Each structure stands twice: as structure tokens, then as C-alpha cells.
Amino acid sequence: MNQHLQNIIDLIQNSQHLTEEEKGVLIKSAKNADKELEIANFKLQRTEKVKHTTAVLLDETIVELEEKRKILEAKNKELEIETALEKVRTVAMGMKQADDMLDICKTISHELQKLGVQEIRNVQTAIIYPDKGSYMNYEYYAKHDNTLATEVLYNNHELSNAFIEKMLQGPNEFFFKSLFGKEVQDWYEFQKTTNQFVDSFLATATSLNYYWYSLGPVALGASTYEPLSKDQQDLFVRFRNVFELSYRRYLDIEKAIAQTREAEIELALERVRARTMAMQNSEELSDISLELFKQIQSLGVATWHCAFNIYDDADDSSIEWSTNASGIFPKYRTPRIGIFRRYYEIGQTGQSLHVETIGEDRCAEHYDFLCTLPSVGEELIKLRNDGIDFPTSQIDHVAYFKFGYLLFITYKPAPEAHDIFKRFAKAFEQTYTRFLDLQKAEAQAREAQIEASLERVRSKTMAMHNSQDVGETAAVMVDELQRLGIETIRCGIGIMHEPGDMEVWTISTDENKKTSIIIGWLDMNMHPLLFGAFDTWRQKKGYHSYELKGADMLNYYTAINNYPGYPIRYDTNSLPEKNIP
Amino acid sequence: MKAKTINGSSTEAIKSSLDNSMVDGYKPTLAIVFLSVKQDRTAICQLLDGAGIAIYGITTNGEFTGDGITSGESAILLLDVNHSYFHIICTEYAGTDYRLTTQEIAKKAKEIFNNPSFLIGVSNLNADAEALLHGFEDILGKDVNVSGAMAGDDFQFIASYVFTNHISTSNGIVTLVFDEDHISIKGRATFGWKALGTVRTVTKSEGNHVYTIDDIPALDLTIKYGGLENVTPENFALEHSIALTFQIQRETGDPVMRAGLLVDWNDHSIYCAGPLPQGSKIRFSLPPEFDVIEKVISGCEDLKATEIPDADAIILFNCAGRLLSLGPLISDEIEGIQNVWKVPIAGMFSNAELARATNGNLEMHGFTACTVVLKEK
Numbered sequence: 001m002n003q004h005l006q007n008i009i010d011l012i013q014n015s016q017h018l019t020e021e022e023k024g025v026l027i028k029s030a031k032n033a034d035k036e037l038e039i040a041n042f043k044l045q046r047t048e049k050v051k052h053t054t055a056v057l058l059d060e061t062i063v064e065l066e067e068k069r070k071i072l073e074a075k076n077k078e079l080e081i082e083t084a085l086e087k088v089r090t091v092a093m094g095m096k097q098a099d100d101m102l103d104i105c106k107t108i109s110h111e112l113q114k115l116g117v118q119e120i121r122n123v124q125t126a127i128i129y130p131d132k133g134s135y136m137n138y139e140y141y142a143k144h145d146n147t148l149a150t151e152v153l154y155n156n157h158e159l160s161n162a163f164i165e166k167m168l169q170g171p172n173e174f175f176f177k178s179l180f181g182k183e184v185q186d187w188y189e190f191q192k193t194t195n196q197f198v199d200s201f202l203a204t205a206t207s208l209n210y211y212w213y214s215l216g217p218v219a220l221g222a223s224t225y226e227p228l229s230k231d232q233q234d235l236f237v238r239f240r241n242v243f244e245l246s247y248r249r250y251l252d253i254e255k256a257i258a259q260t261r262e263a264e265i266e267l268a269l270e271r272v273r274a275r276t277m278a279m280q281n282s283e284e285l286s287d288i289s290l291e292l293f294k295q296i297q298s299l300g301v302a303t304w305h306c307a308f309n310i311y312d313d314a315d316d317s318s319i320e321w322s323t324n325a326s327g328i329f330p331k332y333r334t335p336r337i338g339i340f341r342r343y344y345e346i347g348q349t350g351q352s353l354h355v356e357t358i359g360e361d362r363c364a365e366h367y368d369f370l371c372t373l374p375s376v377g378e379e380l381i382k383l384r385n386d387g388i389d390f391p392t393s394q395i396d397h398v399a400y401f402k403f404g405y406l407l408f409i410t411y412k413p414a415p416e417a418h419d420i421f422k423r424f425a426k427a428f429e430q431t432y433t434r435f436l437d438l439q440k441a442e443a444q445a446r447e448a449q450i451e452a453s454l455e456r457v458r459s460k461t462m463a464m465h466n467s468q469d470v471g472e473t474a475a476v477m478v479d480e481l482q483r484l485g486i487e488t489i490r491c492g493i494g495i496m497h498e499p500g501d502m503e504v505w506t507i508s509t510d511e512n513k514k515t516s517i518i519i520g521w522l523d524m525n526m527h528p529l530l531f532g533a534f535d536t537w538r539q540k541k542g543y544h545s546y547e548l549k550g551a552d553m554l555n556y557y558t559a560i561n562n563y564p565g566y567p568i569r570y571d572t573n574s575l576p577e578k579n580i581p
Numbered sequence: 582m583k584a585k586t587i588n589g590s591s592t593e594a595i596k597s598s599l600d601n602s603m604v605d606g607y608k609p610t611l612a613i614v615f616l617s618v619k620q621d622r623t624a625i626c627q628l629l630d631g632a633g634i635a636i637y638g639i640t641t642n643g644e645f646t647g648d649g650i651t652s653g654e655s656a657i658l659l660l661d662v663n664h665s666y667f668h669i670i671c672t673e674y675a676g677t678d679y680r681l682t683t684q685e686i687a688k689k690a691k692e693i694f695n696n697p698s699f700l701i702g703v704s705n706l707n708a709d710a711e712a713l714l715h716g717f718e719d720i721l722g723k724d725v726n727v728s729g730a731m732a733g734d735d736f737q738f739i740a741s742y743v744f745t746n747h748i749s750t751s752n753g754i755v756t757l758v759f760d761e762d763h764i765s766i767k768g769r770a771t772f773g774w775k776a777l778g779t780v781r782t783v784t785k786s787e788g789n790h791v792y793t794i795d796d797i798p799a800l801d802l803t804i805k806y807g808g809l810e811n812v813t814p815e816n817f818a819l820e821h822s823i824a825l826t827f828q829i830q831r832e833t834g835d836p837v838m839r840a841g842l843l844v845d846w847n848d849h850s851i852y853c854a855g856p857l858p859q860g861s862k863i864r865f866s867l868p869p870e871f872d873v874i875e876k877v878i879s880g881c882e883d884l885k886a887t888e889i890p891d892a893d894a895i896i897l898f899n900c901a902g903r904l905l906s907l908g909p910l911i912s913d914e915i916e917g918i919q920n921v922w923k924v925p926i927a928g929m930f931s932n933a934e935l936a937r938a939t940n941g942n943l944e945m946h947g948f949t950a951c952t953v954v955l956k957e958k
Contacts, residue, residue: 043871052808057825
């Protein structure tokens with residue numbers, strides 16, 4: 001009980017002036033007051049405790065929430081960064097050619113700015129060509145909103161040189177350079193003297209800062225008007241990493257595409273090569289030109305016409321075999337005039353490929369000229385009459401080889417196919433050389449064979465002692481002719497006598513290969529065949545031939561049958577279709 | 582049925598009160614006994630048993646009747662209910678299979694009454710009281726009528742007891758089964774504590790032993806956020822745990838309070854009055870506004886208006902934490918509840934309360950006033 005109230009109760013109890021009832025009421029009131037006081041004190045104490053606990057809980061909760069807010073902020077920031085990186089990744093993964101790096105640079109610049117990196121001057125990539133002392137620079141200038149692809153020389157300034165040297169040291173190398181004050185202006189003035197973009201903001205810039213990262217085959221960099229903080233540099237490194245992965249993927253794809261393309265080209269080359277290897281004679285070049293046309297088309301080069309132009313012994317022309325979509329052209333000669341002369345002369349300089357554009361102003365006239373040429377002109381006219389239009393403009397690609405050139409006529413420029421044309425020329429040269437070598441070897445073998453036959457006949461002739469031996473010699477000659485693949489119906493020796501007779505030693509071979517000799521005379525005036533032969537002998541020409549057929553043949557054999565000086569009689573009812581004596 | 586309350590600080594006082602209550606021919610058959618561990622439990626049981634009175638007994642952290650609150654004494658509610666309308670089972674737990682224990686009790690009750698309802702007392706702080714409740718549900722369905730409390734031991738947290746005439750156990754359950762076809766039992770549980778601050782996660786716990794919250798030792802976190810000072814083994818439960826209590830947040834239904842009772846000073850973990858499963862979401866909770874008492878009383882007025890307009894007796898299981906939090910105001914609460922039905926009231930300050938929550942689930946609660954109203958039909 002509260003002491004004061006207790007005192008009051010004591011006083012009440014001891015009072016002589018109050019009735020018991022009054023005392024009871026007062027004491028009860030005092031006790032109630034005490035209880036209420038106790039409750040009030042309790043409430044106060046508890047409230048103070050709760051207040052203290054609440055304050056502490058509140059403070060600690062605020063600290064906790066602040067920490068959570070920071071964590072959340074960091075996570076949000078990270079999410080923003082990841083979103084930005086993903087945007088760059090998406091653009092970079094879509095890269096199909098080097099020029100696509102411009103989009104990547106632009107995206108990186110935009111995303112860095114969104115993440116709070118201000119004062120970006122440019123984001124750029126560089127593909128370095130040490131042999132040329134230059135690099136291909138793909139840039140996006142943020143304040144100018146401008147993309148540029150420029151080939152830049154780097155040996156003309158120590159800053160450029162230093163940057164390239166660092167990049168060439170290998171992947172993961174980092175180059176950093178800050179220019180201040182006058183250094184910026186000097187650099188600005190220097191850039192005005194080059195082919196690089198002149199950034200007008202440099203005129204008033206107080207600093208210029210370069211950050212370059214080497215990725216091996218390419219470098220990624222940024223330049224800023226204010227230096228980047230450490231966090232910002234770390235952020236840029238993350239963009240670099242994303243770019244690096246995507247760029248390597250691009251290179252892998254490029255490589256795979258190149259390998260596939262190379263396989264296609266090799267297959268096409270092999271097909272032409274194989275067809276050429278199988279060639280037995282030059283006439284097959286027509287078929288080979290068709291194969292060439294088909295293979296070039298299969299490589300996606302839209303071609304109007306393909307041809308082999310081979311230099312032969314003629315000084316004023318070459319022989320050409322060609323094909324276009326309408327079919328194979330019969331071989332024809334191209335006179336060494338005009339465009340053909342030009343192509344020939346260029347080839348003589350050692351050039352491997354000549355590209356000639358025949359534009360709309362010249363193309364019609366060019367085809368008018370071609371239509372005047374024998375053989376090829378007829379084919380072209382036939383095409384025109386069949387409704388097939390000639391090109392209104394064309395590009396001639398002349399790929400030279402040792403024995404002439406291959407001609408590929410396309411509708412549009414095809415720089416990507418130049419190397420293919422040269423490779424076809426080279427492949428053809430190898431196989432055509434082999435063909436010629438084989439021909440030469442065959443010719444030599446044939447010549448040896450002929451010489452051997454001649455020698456055998458010569459030997460037999462040298463061994464002749466009497467006229468009887470002539471028949472045997474003639475028989476040997478027939479044998480040798482047969483050995484050389486020359487099938488004869490009859491063979492013989494004719495000794496001409498003026499004024500027009502011929503002593504004839506006729507050698508014939510039966511089915512058992514047994515030769516017999518029949519001697520007789522013929523009047524060389526009784527048929528044009530005989531007269532022609534006698535005339536040729538008279539003129540001391542080495543060779544005469546005459547084709548007998550039809551009625552003329554009948555006349556000839558009738559004349560022989562009727563001539564008494566010649567003992568052989570021929571059955572005129574079973575003559576061959578033709579004879580070529 | 583007629584109800585009377587007796588209390589006393591000794592067996593002799595109880596005997597005297599008992600005799601006085603029977604002077605008018607009153608013949609009680611059932612005693613709801615709330616007594617301190619300091620009391621001679623055996624003697625009191627013998628006294629009541631000798632009078633032919635069945636005993637539902639539970640030790641406390643304080644006890645009361647309509648005459649006032651005591652500590653270290655006994656408070657008894659006598660009822661002259663028909664023997665055939667109730668049955669008492671007192672048993673030890675089946676090992677740690679608490680659910681099996683009450684399944685067996687429920688099966689037995691079902692054999693006796695078609696429509697049983699239960700008043701239970703649970704000893705041993707480590708017992709899984711919610712598993713005990715689920716055991717009743719397993720046999721009698723989700724709507725089974727169960728109320729009760731976890732026994733206390735005057736805030737020592739060493740050993741509490743439940744008992745009947747001849748059985749007393751510190752590791753068991755006493756169950757008073759009523760035939761609800763004849764005795765109407767209605768209950769209402771109210772607590773009023775509000776949560777404050779951010780949600781935290783129980784990162785390591787085993788049953789009611791909480792090791793870490795948000796990977797921080799449970800005691801260290803409580804001290805930090807409560808600004809608790811001079812925490813000792815002796816004063817944690819009585820002074821500090823009520824300052825900042827754990828409240829389990831659920832996706833559906835009211836939150837449930839879990840007071841910290843004991844600290845393991847080796848690892849600064851806390852033993853709570855009830856399980857705090859690992860992964861639970863909790864918030865800190867401060868003592869409520871003083872108007873929480875009005876809320877409890879108005880809850881009882883609502884109970885009277887809607888479910889049980891008349892009563893023969895009131896049993897109040899009031900959390901010991903409320904005694905510490907509300908101090909002298911607690912007597913206003915008891916008085917206010919009694920005044921709703923104006924019938925005898927007896928009750929105890931318990932370590933935890935077992936009742937149906939507002940969302941309908943039978944659960945173990947803390948800082949709750951669980952009012953149970955009886956009326957013979």
C-alpha cells in the first residue's frame with residue numbers, strides 16, 4: 001500500500017470522531033485509491049518499458065530496413081546491369097558481318113549511359129592489320145549519334161602506336177590513356193589531318209580518356225570526356241566480356257561457314273577437275289564448259305556464260321568452247337581483235353584475273369559485234385530469234401591460265417567470286433596440262449609406233465631382191481597399216497607411166513590374213529579418181545584422196561571391170577556404200 | 582448443476598473451505614483443481630477423494646477464483662454434476678508419440694459418450710501440445726470440442742504436473758471428458774497482442790527449442806531488437822520475454838504467440854512455450870494496449886449473446902504472460918469475465934492455452950485468455 005494512504009488509513013482507524021461505518025467507507029475508499037494508484041504506477045512503468053522497447057525496435061528496424069534497401073538497390077542495380085548486358089548480348093549474337101559492330105558499339109554506348117555513365121565520347125572496336133599498319137575502326141559517337149567505319153593508319157602517331165602495340169600483345173591486355181588540356185587540343189588538331197572523324201566537342205574538352213581492351217582478334221574500347229570511376233571501368237569490363245563471348249561465337253560461325261563454303265568450292269573444282277582428267281580429245285571441252293557453267297551456278301554465282309578460250313598455233317585467233325543457260329555452243333574461233341585482243345594482251349602481262357564491265361552504253365554494240373563472228377554469231381542470233389535476250393550490261397571475268405583463259409560473264413559484280421574464278425583457272429590449267437602431256441605422250445608413242453612400222457617396211461624393202469619380193473613387201477606394208485589401226489580393203493603399189501598409165505600391184509588380204517598380189521595396168525584417164533591421182537603424181541604432191549560413192553562408185557568399178565589390162569573383176573552388185581582410195 | 586469455488590493456502594485451509602461449502606448439503610462430485618507445486622498435492626487429492634469427489638487437477642503459475650488471485654496456493658471449482666455425465670482419464674504420454682496418446686483417449690471417450698467434449702491439462706514443457714490436439718481430431722473430427730492449458734510451476738519451468746485422484750504425472754495429460762449431450766461447454770480464446778517490425782525466419786529450431794532466427798542466435802536477436810538490458814537466467818522469462826515476444830505469422834488465420842521461457846546460455850537459444858517449426862515466419866510483438874481487457878470481456882459478452890446465454894460455472898485458462906504484462910489489471914479481467922454470467926469462476930495462469938482459434942483450428946496459444954463456460958442442459 002502507498003505509504004501516504006496507509007497513514008491516512010491509520011489515522012482513520014485511530015480516529016475517535018468517526019463511526020465504524022464511516023471508518024469502513026473511508027478505509028475502503030483509501031484502499032480503492034491505493035489500488036488505482038498501483039494500477040496507474042503499473043501502467044506508467046509498463047508504458048515506459050514498452051516505449052523504450054518500441055524505440056529500440058524501431059531504431060533497429062530502421063537500420064535493418066536501410067540495409068535491406070541497400071541490398072535491394074544493389075540487386076536492382078545488378079538487374080539493370082544484367083538487362084543492359086542482355087541487350088548487348090542480343091545484338092552481338094546477331095552479328096553476321098564486321099559492320100554489325102557499329103550496332104553493338106551503339107548499343108553499348110546507350111546502355112552505359114542508361115546506367116549512369118555520362119560523358120561518353122565514343123564506343124569503338126578495332127580489327128588490326130599489322131601488315132598494313134592500319135586498323136578497321138568501328139565507332140559510335142554518342143553526342144553526335146553517328147556511326148562510322150574507317151580504316152585508320154596507326155603508325156602516324158605515338159598514341160595510336162602505343163595503343164596498337166598493347167592490343168597486339170594478346171587477349172586481356174588493357175590500354176589506358178588520359179589527355180588533359182593542351183594535350184587534348186594537340187590530339188584534336190592531329191585528328192583533323194587524318195581520315196578519322198573530327199569530334200567537334202574536343203574543341204572545348206578539358207580531358208579525353210581512352211580505355212581499350214584486347215580480345216585477341218578484335219579490340220573493344222571507349223573514350224570519354226571525363227575519366228571513368230573504378231566502378232564504371234568495372235562495368236565497361238562486363239560489357240567487354242559479353243561482347244567477347246558473342247564475338248568468339250561470331251568467329252566460330254564465320255569459320256564454319258567458310259569451311260562449308262570451301263568444301264563446296266572444292267567439290268565444284270573437283271567435279272570440273274575430274275571431267276577434265278577424263279578428257280580424251282579437245283572436242284570434249286564443250287562438255288567441260290557445260291560442267292564449268294553448272295558448277296559456277298551451284299556456287300551461287302549468277303552467270304550468263306562460261307567459256308574456255310585456248311590459244312593454239314594461230315597468231316590471230318584462239319579457239320573457244322562455251323556454254324550458257326541455253327546450252328552448249330559449238331566451238332568457234334575468237335579473232336584477236338577488239339575486246340578479244342585486249343583480253344589476250346592483258347593475259348600476256350602475267351595478270352591472273354581481269355574484270356571488265358560492259359555497261360549499258362556498250363553492251364548492245366558488243367553483242368552486235370559478237371553476232372558477226374562465225375559460229376558463235378550464228379548461235380547468238382539463234383538465241384535472239386528464240387526470244388532469249390542478251391544482257392543489257394555484264395561483267396566479264398577473265399581468269400588466265402597457261403594456255404588461255406576462262407571467261408565468266410555475270411550480270412552483276414561478283415567480287416566475292418574472283419578468287420573462285422582464279423581457282424577454277426588454276427585447276428583447269430593443271431588438268432589441261434596433264435591432258436596435253438598425255439596427248440604429247442600418245443603422239444610420241446604413235447610416232448614411235450609409226451616409225452617402227454616404217455622401219456619394218458623399210459627393212460623388208462631393203463631386203464628385196466626381185467620383183468616377187470615387192471608383193472611380200474606390200475604385204476608387210478598392209479600388215480603394218482593394220483597394226484597402226486588403218487583398215488584397208490585393198491592396198492597396192494602403182495607405178496606411173498606417162499602419158500597416163502599405171503602399173504598396178506594390188507595386194508589383198510583374205511579372211512585368213514593371207515595376202516596375195518595381182519599385177520595389172522590401168523588407164524589413168526578412164527575415171528576422175530585415177531586422173532586425179534595421176535595429176536597429183538605429176539605435180540609431185542604427196543597425197544591424193546577421193547571418195548567413191550553412189551553412181552560414181554559404180555562407174556569406177558564398171559570401168560575397171562571393162563578394162564582388159566586389169567585382171568581383177570569386182571561384183572558391182574555388192575559394192576560398199578563408199579570407198580576412199 | 583451447482584458450482585462453488587474454494588481456495589486456500591494449505592491442505593487444512595482447503596479442508597475447512599470444503600467443509601464450509603458442504604454445510605448446506607451441497608454434494609460436489611467433481612473438482613477442477615488449480616494449485617501451486619508448493620501445495621501438498623497428494624494430501625489435497627486424498628482430501629477430495631475421501632469426499633467422493635473426482636479430481637481434474639493441474640499445477641499453475643498462479644491461480645484464482647472470484648475472490649481474488651493467489652500465488653502458491655490452491656483454487657478449486659466444485660461441481661455437483663451427474664457422475665454419468667463425465668469421465669476423467671489421466672495418463673502418461675506414449676513415449677514421444679503424443680498424437681497416439683490422445684487418439685487412445687479419444688477412442689475411449691467415444692466408447693463412453695456419443696458426443697464427448699474435453700477439458701485437458703498438459704504437463705512437460707517439451708510435450709508437443711499441438712500433436713496432442715491433433716490426436717483428438719484424428720478420431721473425432723476437426724470439430725471436436727477441446728479446451729485446456731499447459732501446466733505451470735510458479736515460473737520455475739522445471740516440472741509441472743497434471744493429476745487426478747490417484748495419479749499425478751509430470752509427463753502426461755489429464756483429460757476431463759464431458760457428455761456434451763448433457764453438459765454444454767463453450768469456449769472463447771482472445772489475446773490481443775500486435776506484431777511490430779519486419780518478418781523474420783526461424784532458421785534453426787527443434788520443436789520449441791529455437792536456436793537461430795535469421796541465422797542469429799534467438800536470444801541475441803531479442804536483446805538487440807528489444808533493447809533488453811541486464812538479462813540473466815533468472816529474469817529472462819519473468820521480465821524480458823514479455824517485453825518482446827515471438828508471434829508466428831500464418832498465411833491464413835490469426836497469428837499465434839510463442840513466449841520465450843528459458844535460455845540456453847551455451848548457444849543463446851531459447852526454449853519457447855510451444856513449438857516454432859524451422860522455417861516459420863515470425864514477428865516481434867509488444868505487450869498490448871490496456872484496452873485488451875475490454876476486448877476479452879466483450880468477447881465473452883458475444884459468447885453469451887450468441888452461444889451460451891446462461892452458465893453454471895466458468896473456467897479461465899489465462900496465460901501467465903498476461904499476468905506479467907497486465908499486472909494488477911488482470912483482476913479486472915477476471916472480474917469482468919465473471920460479471921458476464923455472474924457465476925462462480927476458477928482458473929489458472931498457464932504456460933500455454935489449448936483452444937480453437939478464430940479461424941477454426943485447434944491450436945496451442947500464448948498470451949491468451951481462454952474462457953470455458955459450462956452449463957448443464
